[in-house]
Amino acid sequence: MTRRVGRPIATDRAAVARTALALFEERGYDSVSMADIAEAAGVGRRSLFRHARSKADLVWDGAGPAADEMGSRLRCAPAGVPMLVAYREAFVGAMESAAVDLVATRSRLRLIVRHAELRAAAPQHLAETAEVLCGFVEDRRPELAGTVGLQVVAEALGAASFAALRWWATAPDERGERSLREAVEEALEALAVLCGPASAS
Amino acid sequence: MTRRVGRPIATDRAAVARTALALFEERGYDSVSMADIAEAAGVGRRSLFRHARSKADLVWDGAGPAADEMGSRLRCAPAGVPMLVAYREAFVGAMESAAVDLVATRSRLRLIVRHAELRAAAPQHLAETAEVLCGFVEDRRPELAGTVGLQVVAEALGAASFAALRWWATAPDERGERSLREAVEEALEALAVLCGPASAS
Incomplete structure (x- = not known):
């Protein structure tokens, strides 16, 4: 097969995705074609x-590298660190690492929030993230292996992170990386609220 | 507009959905057409x-009535009951009520688990459930209003319930209603594990 036009896409996939994001922002997601x-x-x-x-x-390109980076960080987390702390550091660390383009991520999330078609693609594109989370929970809580609880804890962590990312990306003012960390901290604290004193009273 | 064939569908929507489910089980979801x-x-x-x-x-028909029924039960839950207990009782109560056909629900969930197209439709069909959950969490935790935490707690409850339903529906042996309750209890206990002693150690 000969390619008549352009540069080798495999080495420049991220650049193509960035071009697509710029077009979506400029002309609107629905008005831009693959052509x-x-x-x-x-x-x-x-x-x-x-x-x-x-x-x-x-739009979803980037979820894979972020999941890989988070996975490496989760596997390196010292065993003595509490689960939610280990998770928070790995997640925020991955998002702030060179593996993730935060400006593009922000643009991606804003599109995802606005378009049902993009939200519907979430399970497919977050499958690797879901797997990384299940592995992490199973390492930390071997007693949950094979139970519905493993899925529940992994999904709760995933939902909290995704909500934090959406909140950060759609905040009306421009926020920096520090606010992404704040959103994640607030999200994980809210999970703890679920079984805090008020719910047990 | 005159209708040449059949009975009034509006009064028999559930029956049509049941017919569809029976066809999907018999011939496979992909082989059955709307015709x-x-x-x-x-x-x-x-x-x-x-x-x-x-x-x-x-396939997703039924999510609406279940959300309505759960919403009514959540609004009637006495304030003194802990949040997770109130939620558990409302959720299980709704699933076991006349508003929900558990046999059809089981069949629906088995299809959803197997087909990516059906899983992709989840956010759209669970929008009402998500709204009911947000309202419940805001009632119980007014301090979370307007924060990312509200979304996180509501989504964690939703994810736990959906995981419990999938677990119940896809268990290899035939399980009765009691096992749906067990799955929900196990799922909600796993949420509590997130901030239990081991994670704080």
Whole structure:
């Protein structure tokens, strides 16, 4: 197969995704076609489709590297650190690492919040994150292995993180990285509230 | 508009959904068309499409009545009862009430677990449930109003319930209603584990 147009997309996938995000912000997600993206990115349409089957794939691109980075950090967390603290540090650390482009992430989340089509793609694109979370919970709470509780705890952590990211991305003013940490801290504290004194009273 | 075929669908929506579920189980979800369902249910295709735009709508039908029933029960829960207990009783009570057909629910969940297309429709069909949960959490924890924590707690409760339902529906042996309660209890206990002694140690 010969490629007539453009540069090798495999080495530049992140750049293509950034071009797509810029187009979505400029013209609106619904108005931009895959052909528009290929043209703006200077890649052939067939090359583009080989790597991203849909606009949703381009928006969600980045979830994989973030999950990988978080997974490495979770595996390195010292056993003595409480579970929620270990999780908070790994999650915030991954988001603030070189593996994640926070500006693009913010733009991605704002699109996801606004478009039902993109939200519907969440389970598919967060499958790796879900797996990383299940592994972490099983390491920390081996007594939950094989029970519905493993799924519940992993999903609660995932939901808390995703809510924190959405809150951070859609805050009306421009917030810096420190506020992402604050959102995550607030989200995880709220989970603790679930079984805090008031709920047990 | 005259309807040439069948009985009035509005009064028999649940029956049409049951017919669809039976066809999905018999022939496989992917092999059944909306036309097949209309024919088997004895309703016109246009009538069917007026009430359900897709097979996913027919599988998810039932989430609305369950959310309504749970909402009523949550609003009636005495204030002195701890939040997780009030939630557990309202959720299990709703699932075991006349508002919910547990046999159909089991069949629905088994389809949802197996088909990505159906899982992708979850946010849309669980929107009412999410709203009911947010209202409940805001009543119980007014200090969380306007914070990311409200979303986190509501989503954690929703994720726990949905995981419990999936666990119950996909258990290899036939389980009765008592096991649905057990799954919900186990799921909510696992949430409490998140901030239990081991995580704080």
